[in-house]
Amino acid sequence: MSISTSIWVWIAALLTLMIYSFLYKENPFYRLAEHIFMGLSIGYSVVILWYNYILPRIYEPLFFPPHQWSLIFPILIGMMTFGIFSEKYNWLIKYPLAVYVAGYAGVQIPLQLQTMILRQAEASFLTPDKFTSLFSSFNALLIFAGLVTTLIYFYFSAKREHGLGGASQVGIIFIMIAFGAAFGYTVMARISLLIGRMQFLLQDWLGIM
Amino acid sequence: MKFWQRFLNLDRKWIFLGIGLVVIIPLLFPLRLPVKPSKPVIDLFNRIDTLGVDNGVVWVVTDFDPGTMPELMPMTMSVLRHCLTKGTPVVLHGGLWPAYIGMAKMAMDNIAVEFPDKKIGEDYVFLGYIPGVTAVILAIGIDIETTFGTDYYGVPYDSLPMMEGVKNYEDISIIVDISGTRSPEYWLMYGQQRYGVDVGIGCTAVSAPSYYTFLQSGQFVGMMGGLKGAAEYEELMERYGYPTGRRPATVGMDAQSFGHLLIVVLVILGNIGYFIVRRGERKVGIERRKE
Amino acid sequence: MFIRRTLPILIAFCIGFAMLIQYFIPHPYSERFYDIVVQQWFITIYAFMFIFAYRSFFSHHIRKVKRRKTGYIFSIIAIASALLMAVGGFATRRGDFFDSLYNYLYAPLQATMFSLLAFFIASAAFRAFRARNVQATLLLVTAVIVMIGRVPLGDYLWRGMPDLIEWIMTVPSMAAMRGIRIGVGLGAVATAMKIILGVERTYMGGT
Numbered sequence: 001m002s003i004s005t006s007i008w009v010w011i012a013a014l015l016t017l018m019i020y021s022f023l024y025k026e027n028p029f030y031r032l033a034e035h036i037f038m039g040l041s042i043g044y045s046v047v048i049l050w051y052n053y054i055l056p057r058i059y060e061p062l063f064f065p066p067h068q069w070s071l072i073f074p075i076l077i078g079m080m081t082f083g084i085f086s087e088k089y090n091w092l093i094k095y096p097l098a099v100y101v102a103g104y105a106g107v108q109i110p111l112q113l114q115t116m117i118l119r120q121a122e123a124s125f126l127t128p129d130k131f132t133s134l135f136s137s138f139n140a141l142l143i144f145a146g147l148v149t150t151l152i153y154f155y156f157s158a159k160r161e162h163g164l165g166g167a168s169q170v171g172i173i174f175i176m177i178a179f180g181a182a183f184g185y186t187v188m189a190r191i192s193l194l195i196g197r198m199q200f201l202l203q204d205w206l207g208i209m
Numbered sequence: 210m211k212f213w214q215r216f217l218n219l220d221r222k223w224i225f226l227g228i229g230l231v232v233i234i235p236l237l238f239p240l241r242l243p244v245k246p247s248k249p250v251i252d253l254f255n256r257i258d259t260l261g262v263d264n265g266v267v268w269v270v271t272d273f274d275p276g277t278m279p280e281l282m283p284m285t286m287s288v289l290r291h292c293l294t295k296g297t298p299v300v301l302h303g304g305l306w307p308a309y310i311g312m313a314k315m316a317m318d319n320i321a322v323e324f325p326d327k328k329i330g331e332d333y334v335f336l337g338y339i340p341g342v343t344a345v346i347l348a349i350g351i352d353i354e355t356t357f358g359t360d361y362y363g364v365p366y367d368s369l370p371m372m373e374g375v376k377n378y379e380d381i382s383i384i385v386d387i388s389g390t391r392s393p394e395y396w397l398m399y400g401q402q403r404y405g406v407d408v409g410i411g412c413t414a415v416s417a418p419s420y421y422t423f424l425q426s427g428q429f430v431g432m433m434g435g436l437k438g439a440a441e442y443e444e445l446m447e448r449y450g451y452p453t454g455r456r457p458a459t460v461g462m463d464a465q466s467f468g469h470l471l472i473v474v475l476v477i478l479g480n481i482g483y484f485i486v487r488r489g490e491r492k493v494g495i496e497r498r499k500e
Numbered sequence: 501m502f503i504r505r506t507l508p509i510l511i512a513f514c515i516g517f518a519m520l521i522q523y524f525i526p527h528p529y530s531e532r533f534y535d536i537v538v539q540q541w542f543i544t545i546y547a548f549m550f551i552f553a554y555r556s557f558f559s560h561h562i563r564k565v566k567r568r569k570t571g572y573i574f575s576i577i578a579i580a581s582a583l584l585m586a587v588g589g590f591a592t593r594r595g596d597f598f599d600s601l602y603n604y605l606y607a608p609l610q611a612t613m614f615s616l617l618a619f620f621i622a623s624a625a626f627r628a629f630r631a632r633n634v635q636a637t638l639l640l641v642t643a644v645i646v647m648i649g650r651v652p653l654g655d656y657l658w659r660g661m662p663d664l665i666e667w668i669m670t671v672p673s674m675a676a677m678r679g680i681r682i683g684v685g686l687g688a689v690a691t692a693m694k695i696i697l698g699v700e701r702t703y704m705g706g707t
Contacts, residue, residue, distance in 0.1 A: 011604055012607075015605060015608050020612065033609055034613070035581070037610060039581025040581050040582070040584075040585045041308060042553070042557050042585075043581065043583065043584065043587075043589070045308065048310055048338050049338075049340065050589075051337070051593075052310070052338045052339065053338065056359045057339070057358050057543075070536065073541075074544035074545055077545055078544050079548065084552065085555065099511065100545045102511070103542060104519075104542070105691075105693075106517060106519030106520035106522075109520050109692050110524075111523075112398065112689050112692070115398045115685075116681055117685045119428060120685070123425055123678075124675075124678065139670075143425075143674065144675075145675070146672055146679070147679050149679075150680065171679070172635060173638060174676040175679075177672045178418065178675075178677050178680075180641065180646065181418050181642055181643070181646045181669060182419075182673075183646075184642070184643045184645070184646025185414040185434070185435065187468075187625070188650060189435055190618040191464070191469065191618050192280045192465060193280070193615040194228070194615040194618035196461070197279070197612050198236055199457060200611075202233065208237065221623040224622050225619045225622075228622045243655070245655050311602040311603070340547040340550070341542050344538055344539075352535075421677065422674050422681055462651065462652050467653070468618070472621075472647060473644050479630070
């Protein structure tokens with residue numbers, strides 16, 4: 001491989017280096033790159049919305065047969081969002097927000113309860129199938145103890161007495177292990193992102209990898 | 210003690226330089242340390258590997274933007290290669306937020322080059338962005354055609370031969386959500402819990418620890434976590450004779466190893482310095498009090 | 501006042517409650533209502549929410565340019581970039597030029613911004629990660645084990661390392677994460693209830 005001859009690759013490399021200039025200190029090149037990014041993201045979403053959604057899902061169903069007149073109602077509610085452009089009619093935005101946020105809250109409740117609470121609790125129960133070997137029994141007991149003591153640690157409404165204090169002290173051990181593991185994984189993620197950019201610079205741009 | 214004091218106040222630009230070097234050097238001079246696949250990755254691989262043509266389509270979602278591309282794009286490419294080589298019909302859904310569709314388009318363009326004999330619309334389908342986030346997940350459970358209307362290129366849904374008879378989650382064998390956000394939880398709640406579809410994920414290393422809870426409960430079929438997860442999937446692809454492309458995740462593993470090693474060394478030295486300086490300061494304090 | 505304050509709260513209650521009980525009523529009418537709300541209302545209304553983002557972006561930058569605030573030139577660049585992407589997309593009907601803007605401008609910019617964090621996390625770990633007490637030591641030791649064990653180097657140093665990491669992730673770490681997850685789940689359910697009952701109104705602007 002050899003150094004890239006594509007003007008686009010060179011632009012990408014230049015922008016990459018402009019961002020990395022921030023490591024030396026805050027400078028106009030970094031700010032320039034940052035603002036180009038902000039602008040591009042807005043422009044991109046406009047185009048994607050138009051071609052992926054407005055054309056096939058709004059324009060065509062409304063203006064070409066078979067017309068979907070039922071879309072008019074949500075469109076009217078949605079258009080109330082334009083209220084943000086007027087101080088006088090600012091309150092109109094409450095209507096689309098009420099429908100979307102509250103409707104979504106209603107859908108969410110049973111699913112949240114089942115997925116995040118009941119099935120999680122169920123998976124921690126000490127059922128006979130978890131005691132097939134010494135190691136699996138140990139793990140099952142540890143998971144159960146870890147879950148219960150973590151919940152006790154976050155139970156701030158009660159005083160730390162009658163064993164609650166001791167249990168929450170055990171809970172913090174599990175929490176620290178979890179946070180330590182999470183930190184290790186976070187380091188991993190950040191290094192991976194740097195590897196990706198270096199692969200681009202060394203492979204796609206300079207062609208020395 | 211003076212050495213350690215100066216060391217603890219080391220200009221951070223030296224640390225930046227060190228990190229840059231430990232990433233660049235292994236990329237240029239790789240050691241090729243072996244990658245051992247872990248259980249969550251093996252589970253996901255096996256699940257996709259055992260799917261037949263009649264099991265329904267594999268629904269791959271690119272819920273990530275360029276910010277997490279180095280970790281997640283290799284996963285996306287591996288899963289797509291896996292399905293296309295096996296002849297499993299695969300849908301690539303361009304994600305739940307608008308910026309993510311560019312990632313899916315990038316993957317699609319690569320696939321078109323790597324698999325010139327596979328036809329879009331017949332062997333694989335590319336569906337675009339629809340606003341609504343969780344509403345889109347729910348809407349797929351009702352009717353995919355009404356939800357999307359067309360594919361990314363504007364071809365009407367009823368003109369896509371592969372999607373004939375694909376109406377909702379009942380016709381999808383597995384959702385593979387490749388995500389840099391909280392979207393795996395959304396697919397779990399609104400797809401798996403509500404409609405019973407299987408969900409497997411590829412996620413960033415940042416999110417992976419919090420998703421082990423769904424693996425243990427059996428709610429996720431399997432998981433690729435971070436660049437290491439992507440490298441493990443590439444390793445399995447290699448072992449079973451599937452095409453792997455340039456294996457970007459595996460290539461990055463040496464740099465990953467040495468990047469971690471440097472940070473661990475810095476943490477250890479930082480702590481040694483901290484305790485030496487603290488002990489020295491205590492001694493000085495005691496002597497002053499004595500005076 | 502009714503139309504401005506009370507009616508939106510009433511609507512929120514009705515739609516929220518209806519969508520909640522719908523889950524428990526598998527009647528065709530109930531399911532038809534659910535289909536319409538999800539497929540048409542939610543998706544269409546959500547699409548209009550992008551107006552918030554566009555308004556915030558353009559009003560911020562246009563105001564900066566009008567008032568000639570420090571760095572207003574960058575605001576001009578931001579607006580010009582937005583227009584370039586939009587015009588590029590519409591003029592080519594999302595053609596190669598549009599894809600190239602994404603692949604070679606947008607993508608490297610964002611990817612590089614995020615990759616900066618690798619440098620800062622290394623520096624922060626060196627300066628702040630101290631074994632000051634038992635809890636901090638536990639956190640530090642786990643982090644070090646995971647950092648070494650989760651990469652091929654760990655496997656190279658000790659064959660049992662990957663299994664140890666898998667055990668940490670699936671047993672002690674998972675137990676605590678599950679506790680946190682259940683807590684978050686309970687919080688989300690409580691917030692959803694407050695929204696439906698009109699106790700939580702900040703999403704409407706706090707009135």
